[in-house]
Amino acid sequence: MDIIIELFSYDFFVNAFLASLLAAISCGIVGTYIVSRRIVFISGGITHASFGGIGMGYYLGINPLIGAGIFSILSGMGIQLFSSKGKVREDSSIAIWWSLGMAIGIIFVYLTPGYAPNLMSFLFGSILTVSTGEIWLMLALAIIIILFFTLFYRTILYIAFDEDFAKTSDLPVGLFNYLLMILISLTIVLNIRVVGIILILSMLTIPQATANLFTRDFGRMMFYSVGFAFLASFIGLLVSYFADIPSGATIIFTQVVIFGLVKLIKAF
């Protein structure tokens, strides 16, 4: 126990702790929406498309997260536009954006002179190197998400549950779909540093699956998801620190272990 308390005297560890808490809040809430609405695959597309922005960021010498933000929002819109107006099947549209983003990223990383040292941290996450500036951004996002989902809880719930019916009730369905798509994109981008592009989908689905074992209520599922996500992130953070193994992968592994344990206990 003392060792853990001592850890909190290190700035990098405090940052990592805060990052895991804030990641749990944004991923727990947004992930519940994603899972409930069955748009996990779209989210996967957005996540991987954001790699294009990271590569571009490296090439242009700007913060790769800014590039990732632009790419993820554009791909989110692009997927919707392709499938609604372009008459492309939705899953094909997702795959196009998914691989286009990755391809652009790889080309730009290749074109960038020298070695891109942080590249691995974007792909697989590196919670121990999250900067204070990134913590502030994650805090701002967490606050925006909490406010948005609290203020518009029922609107979001009704649209997610039955979009057609929501349209007949004159709810601003299109507007909310886009706003939520932007929130999903931002959540993905700001949590890339925590678990990485390859692994982030798990933050948006595994805690929700665990929460779903306890409740079938949208609101409660959000709360429980945040709890399980935080539990897994914190345990994963500690384990990865002491065992000296990659943090992102350890967090995901912990999430799956928690899910498995809960499912096992529930079975008895």
Next chain:
Amino acid sequence: MKKLLEIKNLSAGYENQVVLENVSLDIFSNDFIGVIGPNGGGKTTLIKTILGLIKPISGEVNLLINKTNVGYLPQVNQIDKRFPISVFDVVRSGKADTALFSSFHKNTREKEKAESLLQEMGISQLRNKSIGELSGGQMQRVFLCRALMNEPELLVLDEPSTYVDNNFEGELYLKLKELNDKMAILLISHDVGTISFFVKTIACVNRNLHHHPSNIISEEQLASYNCPLQIITHGNIPHTVLKLHDEHEHHGHHH
């Protein structure tokens, strides 16, 4: 008698496919119209156009009442049954015009309305269940409650009797008959035999629409409307008003 809706020379469909052509229909406040027709004939397209979910290719759909005063019960298979939502929240979603800033309000009236509808349908005890835990009949009752939340002037139902047992089916139609005192009803069904006992008029939809001015229809008439349906009757639901082909001829001999 108030006119609620007028459809004039409507053509509607999807992408490259016209499903409805040159359809005209007026709906008045005391109507109870049974919409029948073969699968793919355009029944659902018709009501989705009425609800504004599909834009007409040509022609007009003029809703003469407020959009929120149209109650809608969609086909059950359009609903994600594993969605994490409680029965009570589903019913409350029927009054979505207050949803936008509902976090600021107590919504007492709305909650009371939802409670009383659940009671009326005899499903108060299901209030806190999630929709995935319900049987087909229970689910239809919940969606009927949702459709009634706004006290609609026009109630539109798309196959409300799929996945329900015969008992509930009869109960549902009696309930609709009762509701018809207060609102117009447009009911889609694949089951001509059953609904004809409850509805006032029948609309045959198969690319075109023929509004048959009574609830009694024969197979010959159906055929003449380009709507060749088999009249199937079954179970404990009254269906005697139907003129079956044989009876028709039989009567003919005596007169």
